[in-house]
Amino acid sequence: xxxxxxxxxxxxxxxxxxxxxxxxxxxxxxxxxxxxxxxxxxxxxxxxxxxxxxxxxxxxxxxxxxxxxxxxxxxxxxxxxxxxxxxxxxxxxxxxxxxxxxxxxxxxxxxxxxx
Amino acid sequence: xxxxxxxxxxxxxxxxxxxxxxxxxxxxxxxxxxxxxxxxxxxxxxxxxxxxxxxxxxxxxxxxxxxxxxxxxxxxxxxxxxxxxxxxxxxxxxxxxxxxxxxxxxxxxxxxx
Numbered sequence: 001x002x003x004x005x006x007x008x009x010x011x012x013x014x015x016x017x018x019x020x021x022x023x024x025x026x027x028x029x030x031x032x033x034x035x036x037x038x039x040x041x042x043x044x045x046x047x048x049x050x051x052x053x054x055x056x057x058x059x060x061x062x063x064x065x066x067x068x069x070x071x072x073x074x075x076x077x078x079x080x081x082x083x084x085x086x087x088x089x090x091x092x093x094x095x096x097x098x099x100x101x102x103x104x105x106x107x108x109x110x111x112x113x114x115x
Numbered sequence: 116x117x118x119x120x121x122x123x124x125x126x127x128x129x130x131x132x133x134x135x136x137x138x139x140x141x142x143x144x145x146x147x148x149x150x151x152x153x154x155x156x157x158x159x160x161x162x163x164x165x166x167x168x169x170x171x172x173x174x175x176x177x178x179x180x181x182x183x184x185x186x187x188x189x190x191x192x193x194x195x196x197x198x199x200x201x202x203x204x205x206x207x208x209x210x211x212x213x214x215x216x217x218x219x220x221x222x223x224x225x226x227x228x
Contacts, residue, residue, distance in 0.1 A: 004158070040124070043159070101213060103213075108156060
């Protein structure tokens with residue numbers, strides 16, 4: 001078994017502030033993801049990294065940057081926080097090949113509030 | 116454009132009843148449909164999945180019924196328990212690689228004791 005650790009669990013920022021969310025996984029998975037979860041809107045993909053030196057934009061990448069520091073870690077930066085923004089950011093990972101790559105393993109999320 | 120739709124948005128059933136959660140999709144190339152379960156304060160976790168070559172998948176009290184012609188599927192939870200209270204997400208993809216997954220907006224299930 002393994003675990004995905006997201007830090008911080010709660011993040012409060014000011015409008016216009018640059019904020020960084022961190023994710024660590026010990027599954028030894030190749031692929032990592034960042035999703036945004038808004039109430040009533042499901043999960044939307046922000047960025048993903050197929051392997052350690054890869055970075056791909058998802059459908060919701062505008063306003064965000066991402067960095068894959070090493071195989072086990074993947075960070076997300078909110079480049080300019082928007083006032084009244086409230087969402088949960090979920091990190092996930094999968095192995096690279098085969099049917100096991102279809103199962104996403106999620107962390108417990110970082111809840112962002114922008115004042 | 117919402118490619119994966121779920122209904123109802125919220126559902127309340129009594130303990131022991133069967134909960135039925137619905138999902139529909141638009142893209143006929145979708146061939147893999149996982150359902151994820153999310154408890155408050157936690158990330159989603161894979162509950163059960165089905166491929167388009169099957170019309171039914173069962174795992175204990177959880178069963179997916181799949182209708183390819185109508186592009187619909189449903190998750191049936193029989194003998195519902197209070198511990199099943201969670202949000203359930205239907206998702207779909209057309210190819211391998213979980214970055215292709217499209218998630219629905221979720222159904223919040225409450226099971227009353």
